[in-house]
Each structure stands twice: as structure tokens, then as C-alpha cells.
Amino acid sequence: MHIKTLSPALLAAALTTLAGCSTATPDTSVPRIGAGEPFTAELNCGRLPISAKGDDDLLLTVGAEQFVLNRAISASGARYVAEGEPETSLWFKGEQAWLVLAGDEYPLCVPSDTIIEPYRAAGNEPFWSATLDGGQLTLNRLNEGESPAQPYMPGETAGEVVTNTAPPIRLQATDQLCRDSMSGMPYPQRVNVRVDGTTLRGCGGDPARLLQGGEWVVEDINGGGIIDRSRVTLNFWRNGQVNGRASCNNFMGEYRLSGEGLSMSSPATTRKACAPSLMEQEQRVLRNLQTLQGFDFDDTGALLLRSAEGSLKARLEH
Template sequence: MLIRESVFLLAVLSGSSAFSGDIPFGFSTQVACETVTGRVGFAEGAAILDLGGDISLLHQSISASGAKYETEAGDLVFWIKGDEASLVADGAQQTCQLSQEAFDWTAGGNEPGWRIGVAEGRLEALLDYGETSLDVDVPEARLFDGALWYEGLELSLFLRPTLCHDDMTGMPYPESVTLKRGEQVLHGCGGAPLALLSGSDWRIEEIAGQGVIDASDVTLTVSPEGQVSGQAGCNRYTGGVELTGEGLTFGPLASTRMMCPETLMVQEARYFEVLFTVDRFDIDETGALVLYSLDEVVITARR
């Protein structure tokens, strides 16, 4: 990360001509295309597009309508019109939907404890374990070193779309955040952990240390609203997801009642059994979803 003299960075999503009304902070704008999902963050004249961990820096180009962003090489184009967009990659075009439902944004860190919340165009900060509070307008985002940046009058923040773990709870977050106030520099995490889980299907590769049966279809999909669904190998299932600052749990679940070959039924029963024991999750260095029970890996999945 580059630091130039006293200029530090504040990553906050501010107004973009592509949208009307309140704009989500950071990378809270969800992108759901035909074959890939992710998120996007905007700055003046540019955007950072994160599709399944593949991060691209796009610059705004001239268009007759909407807001058009593309790479310098022109091999990736993201064109926004209202709450819809089109994505052109490798010569293929697909339609995308944008969602700004959960635009409230939070970030925080420890030692000393600090928290930042952004909603309705205002940024509220609690610093020094809550002893210091700030309430300011969200400034306009700029780009610096491939990240979104702001600099305010009293504090600055730098936001990068990289996996971050809370250093007390271990909870994974989708954004790494650095805060500077005067000579004090603090580090922490931002965004919603649920954003790491939601989106396209996770395809289960291992259940309780055993690989899934060849050609069997075991999937897990988490919605931004906190619901889980998928295919358990034979039957489909739906249910709830609870994600707190301490961990992750699934259930209660409901499933269809089809009968399949015994091997699939045994695998399905094992899948449901371990899914109910899950107490936390992580994303490993390869991008795989790892579900734990009492610090033991019980399910591994990949998009």
C-alpha cells in the first residue's frame, strides 16, 4: 500500500451518475450476472468491480446513456442503466442486476476499539473505545493504488476489497480498512460477512472429510436476506442462516422427500447432519468456502 506524505485514504462509496438517491458505501452494491456474481464500488470517473474475487479497475468512458466503465484494454466492459447492467468479458455479453437493498455499511477494529457506520449519506465514527465520536457527510470517493479512497477533515479511511479477519473473533469480512486520524493509524475490517457467502451456488466438494459421490449434485446457496437453499444430492432443501459476530449456524431446514439410491441417501443424511453442527466459516487462500464445527473442517465447497 502506498502512502504519500500525510495523505491517507478514505474508501467510501459516494454519488455516481449511474444511480439516483442514496448510494451504498464501499462495495455494498451487489452485482448478479448470468454466470457470475460479485460487487462493485464507485469513485469519481472510475469503478472497482469484484466478480468472485477477480478484481478489475475500470475507467468511465463516454456513452450516450447510462454509465459505461471499461478496462484500459477494453476487454472488460460494465455498462449501467438504472438498476440493470451489462457485462462484456472475453467477447461475450450478459445481463446483470444491481441490488442496493442493504446499503448501510460498517467497519471496525480493536486495540483501541473503533467503529464506523455509514447510512443515508452520513458517516458516524466512534473512536477510542467510544470516548470520541464524529458525525460527518460522506465525501466523494476517489481512486488510489487500485482502491477506493476518501480524505475527510478529521479522519481518513482506506478501503480495499480483500479478505480481512477480525483479530479478536476471527470472523472474515470482505474488505480491509485502514483509518488515520492525526498521527494515529488503525487497521480493521469492513463490509458484511454475509456478502462472502451470498451470491452464486457453492458446490460441495467434501463432507466430513469424504469427497462427494461422482455426478451427485450437492450445493449450498445463501441469499443476501439470510436464507439458505440447495440440492442435497437427492432432495432440495431450504432454511435459515444466522450469522452473528461470533459465528455461523444453519437451520431449521425443510427438504423434499424424494427417494434415491441408498448411497445418495446416506451421503445426504451425512450432509444434513454436519450442516447442523456448523458454528463458523472461512474463505481459504484458494477461494474455497470452509465450514467448521468445533474448529474441525466439516464441509468444503467451491464456486
Template sequence: MTSLVAATGLLLSACATGPNMQAVSGSYQCGQLSVNVANANDDDLLGVDYQGKRLLLKPKASASGVLYVAPGDHETSFLSKGERATFTVKGQAYPECLQAGALEMPFEATGNEPFWHARVEGEELLFNRPYESGEPEKIALETTVANRHGREFSGELDGEELTLKVARQLCEDSMSGAQFPAQVRLELNGEVFQGCGGDPERLFRGAEWIVEDLAGAGIIDRSRITVEFFDENRFAGRASCNRYGGQYELTAEGVSFDYMHATKMACAPALMNQEDRFLELMSKVKLAAIGRNGELVLTTSEGEEIKAFQSTEN
């Protein structure tokens, strides 16, 4: 069976790689990063707008998808594959870019009480039934709904109708409390099971988070503390005076920040004290979550919180 999504992607790719390359256009979400792309009507250039910036990229031959590269900078590129794309700036790869409602592939979802697990890849579902253990079963899927809110898939398992509905809304695991970027509803033979799905990294990566509160004490006026999450489990930012960075690990149980290092500039005593306090709190962080107002909340083992909001600066 050919899904609506797959058919759309094939059509876009076929058109874009023909003798007269057609424009790639649309809005994408690369984790927390919003990207808009459109033909610049100048020598087939592609305009890429993000964070108040604009890149002009030139088309380049590609074995797969439609590739645009910055003149003189092969480490800045936009590779479109229909509703999905890869965006890289000066070697930094953002999370997979998705148009509204699209899902990263493979897409995984789980539910509890009873436990079930589903993995969607292309037109196939690997599925562990509720109440049962053992090897997952393979099911041919058809995409029956594809819109800006999510996707709906249907299939048949041993004569039983199966429906998997995915909505792009924040979801919290009913047992661990871990957050995921999608709510999932599984319907099997008349029974309904709820769960969460998607890559949790997408909730945190792609944004510069500006700290506004340290353990309820606020921060010094006009000072700047930031946190950014990058590929390969790297994080970095400004700690008030100095730049800092390290490695992070995000699991179902929480998050940890390790191997932190910082530059050694000296600033006013008040800023240095604030910086020391921030780095101390970061070393104790055990949980990361998105709050009801879209803020990043990092919670230490002692219950103290660092709160940050996405940067609105260009």
C-alpha cells in the same frame, strides 16, 4: 464537498437519462457473482453476461438510474446507478453490484483495542472515536482516492485530520475471527488504527458452491452436493439426491442453518447415506469462512468441515 465518486455517478446518470440514452457498460461484482454489461448495438439492448449466460434487456423509463428489463419478464432487470447497480433474475435479487473498488452504501467499519466504529454514507461519516464512548460524531468527507483497489476518504474532526482507507481485500476481525470483504485503516491525529468493513454476506452470496469434501471423507465420484445463499436469509441446494433448503443466520459469532427441509426422492443407498451425512453436518455448522484458496469452509461445533468451491459450470 463533492466526492470524486459522487461526481462520476452524477455524470453517468445525467448522460444515461438524456434524450439519447447512452450505453451502460463495465464489470460488476454482485457478491461473488461476476457480471459484465455492454450495449448490444441492437435496438438499444443491453447485454448482461454472467455464469456463462447472456441476457438481452430493453431500456425502460426509471425515476432513478438507468433501467433495463427483460422483454416479457419484468422480474429480470439491471438498474445502473454509475458504479453501483441492482441485478435481479426472475425475482431473485443478487447483492448490490459494485464496480472494482466501489463500496456498498452505507459502508460500515470497526476496529478493536481500542474499539472504534465508522459509517460512511455519501459524503458524511458517523464516527465513534477510539478510547471514547457516546454518540457518534458527524464529519464531512471528501473522496481523495478512487481506484479499482478501493477508496480513501479524508475529513477533519475538531481540528484533527482524519483519513479512512478502504482496500477490497479479505479481512478477519482480530477478536471474533469473523470475516469481512474489506480491510480498513483509520488515521487520526498521527495515530493509526486497523479494522475490517463491508457486508459479510457479500463473501458467500452470488455463487453456487460445489461441495468437494465432507469431514475429510471426500464425496462419491460424479455425485453432486451444492450450497447457495440467497436474499432474505434463504439457502438451498442439492444434497446428493434431493433438493433441500431453509433459513440461515450470519452474525459476528458465526452462522446457523435452521428450518431445513428436503424433497423425498429415493436414490442408490450410497447416495442416500451421503445425503444423510451432509444434512447432519449442515445442521451442526457454527462457522462459515472463506479459505486461502477461495473455498467455502463450513465448520461444525465438533470441528468437522464441509469444503466447497465455486461452480465453474455455465
């Protein structure tokens, strides 16, 4: 646990700046960070939940670790840095924030049910798709064609946006695992679009956020378990890099998400030698990664990495 001393004067100045990022119309359902009163901001950085609490200190909680952050100079928003640990920081821009821990950059941190532009949602039966970019929403429906891009504004609930058209288009996104009914691709949000008295259902958001933001620990390889006390891990980073431990050696490579699945470049490894059984397990892990085809989750939330070799089953380490 990391607890540092924070200057109350610095905190007051930081919170005052952060208050300037608020919208003109206050939303009482959202903590007013920087309003001169205690607040708690709960955010999700991909799969990593964090909490930022302000009163006399700005306290960041990440899993079992806690950091007290000092205000730092920034060109925009409000940036805070852990005292004595310049590679750990939290940078607020409105209700969103960027998190860096020990030099590692995490996915954008947002409240639950947040739409992150550029955003795409789609569904089948009937086919439809919607894109949100630059504050505008475009809807494409089978047999209806593509509607002109329309400005949208926040709706009455989290994750809802509404166009100022007649009739309006209402899009609601909710954080819940959603699988495309044709490709089987997992997405982080379920989406409903209401227009012309019709409700269109589908999935939306960036599938990478289901993988990023935590360390996955492999507990099964091709249905045969894993050697006792051995360790196999994967970390998917927002820059397209993946690294971890293959059993004996560390590895690193690149991963790619497409509309159909997940693939990975041939991983590079260190050159340490271990017991023959551990080296054989490592080769099975690397063959799975080299022939990776897609991913899914089982009913318990475990990650299933499917490959031509079989599958790896992993869980987030908390």
C-alpha cells in the same frame, strides 16, 4: 447464450436517462455511462462479477451467458429488461445496480472497493469502530470516546472517504478478505483509518457478500471426500434464504450471520428416495447444516463451513 435485438432509439433514450444519474463533477476514471460513447461497467454482485457494455446495445455478461436488455419504464434510475425474459433485468441507480436473473434477486451490484451504507468497520489493538450511514461518519476509539457524526465526501481513490474536519478522518476500504483478529469472522474488505497522525487497521463490510451471489459446490464432507458423480450445492440469497441440493433431495432453509459466526435453521427437504449410500451422504450434509457454527476460506479460496459434525468444503461454480 441469449442475444436479443435492441432498438437503437430505446437504447439512446435509456442512456440519456442514465446520464442524469451522474455527479456534477465528472470522474474520468469511471466510464461515463450514457455519454454517447462506448462504455463498460464492471460490477460485483456479492461474489458474482458482471459486465455491462453499451454502444448500439446494452450487453450484460454474467459468466458464460450474455443478455441484450431493452429499456423499461422505472420511477428512478434506468432499468433494462431482457426481451422475452421479463424476470431478467438490470436496474442502474447511479454507479450501482440491482440484478435479477430468472426471478432470483442478487446482492447490490457495485464497482470494486465500494462502501455500501449502512457500513461498519472495526479493529482491535487498539479497539476502534467506524460507522457510515446517511452520508455521515462516526468514529469510536478506545480511551477517546465517540466522535460526533461528521459528513464525508469521496476521496481521491476508490474506496476512500474523507471528513471535512480538522484534522480530517480518512477511511480507505479495499476489497480483500479480512479476518477479525479476535473472533476470526471473515469480512469482505480491509480498512485503514487515518486520524491525528495515527493509522487504525481493521475489517469492514457485510460478511454476507462473501457468501452471496453464486452457487457453492461441495467437494468434501468431514474430510472424507464425496461420492463420485454426486452433487451437493448451496446458494445463499440476500433475503436470508439458503437452498440447494443435499445429495438426493433439494433443501431450503434460513441462515443467520452474527458477530461470531454463521448458523442455519433446520433445512426442509423434498422426499425422493435414492441409493442407500447417497441417502447416508445426504444425512451427513444435513447434520452439518443443522449444527453450523461458522465459516472461513482456505488459501485456495474454498469455502469452509464449520459445524459440530465437522465441515463442508465447497467452491464457487463458474
